[in-house]
Amino acid sequence: MMAQRIDGDTNLATVRADLAARIAALDDRAPHVAARDLARDVDAIRLIAHRNGLAPAVTVAHFLDSALSRGEHGALVHSWLGILGDAVACERQDVAACDAFAAACSVRLAH
Numbered sequence: 001m002m003a004q005r006i007d008g009d010t011n012l013a014t015v016r017a018d019l020a021a022r023i024a025a026l027d028d029r030a031p032h033v034a035a036r037d038l039a040r041d042v043d044a045i046r047l048i049a050h051r052n053g054l055a056p057a058v059t060v061a062h063f064l065d066s067a068l069s070r071g072e073h074g075a076l077v078h079s080w081l082g083i084l085g086d087a088v089a090c091e092r093q094d095v096a097a098c099d100a101f102a103a104a105c106s107v108r109l110a111h
Contacts, residue, residue: 012052015048015052015054016054016088016089018048019045019048019049019054019057019088020085020088020089022041022044022045023045023081023084023085023088025041026038026041026042026045026077026081027077027078027081030073030074030077030078030081031073031074031078034073035067035068035069035070035071035072035073035077036068036069038068038077039065039068039069042061042064042065042068043061043065045057045061045084046058046061046062046065049061049088053093054087054088054090054093055093055094055095055097055098056087056088056090056092056093056097056098056100056101057084057087057088057090058098059087059098059101059102059105060080060083060084060087060101060105061084063080063083063102063105063108064077064080064081064083064084067080079108080108083101083104083105083108086101087101
């Protein structure tokens with residue numbers, strides 16, 4: 001899937017629904033493909049989130065990209081995608097929310 005810019009007419013709920021669908025599709029594919037093959041779709045999610053002001057999702061997408069580049073796969077990717085889904089749904093878009101998701105990702109990295 002290629003990244004796209006969501007027009008100003010489209011509301012944030014539509015953007016979130018699109019990102020949730022993309023995350024679900026990645027979660028379905030994750031057990032069957034190499035981690036590196038998921039990176040392009042994670043980048044598309046990151047770009048859409050960035051263009052639409054979903055800062056926590058951008059933060060988590062960066063962590064997920066790092067996890068994929070380390071070769072994480074299977075159930076580990078499922079866990080990362082769960083955090084990404086939570087970040088997309090997050091109503092707060094401030095620095096504190098980004099920091100909270102970064103902390104959750106850091107804890108995830110430690111395990």
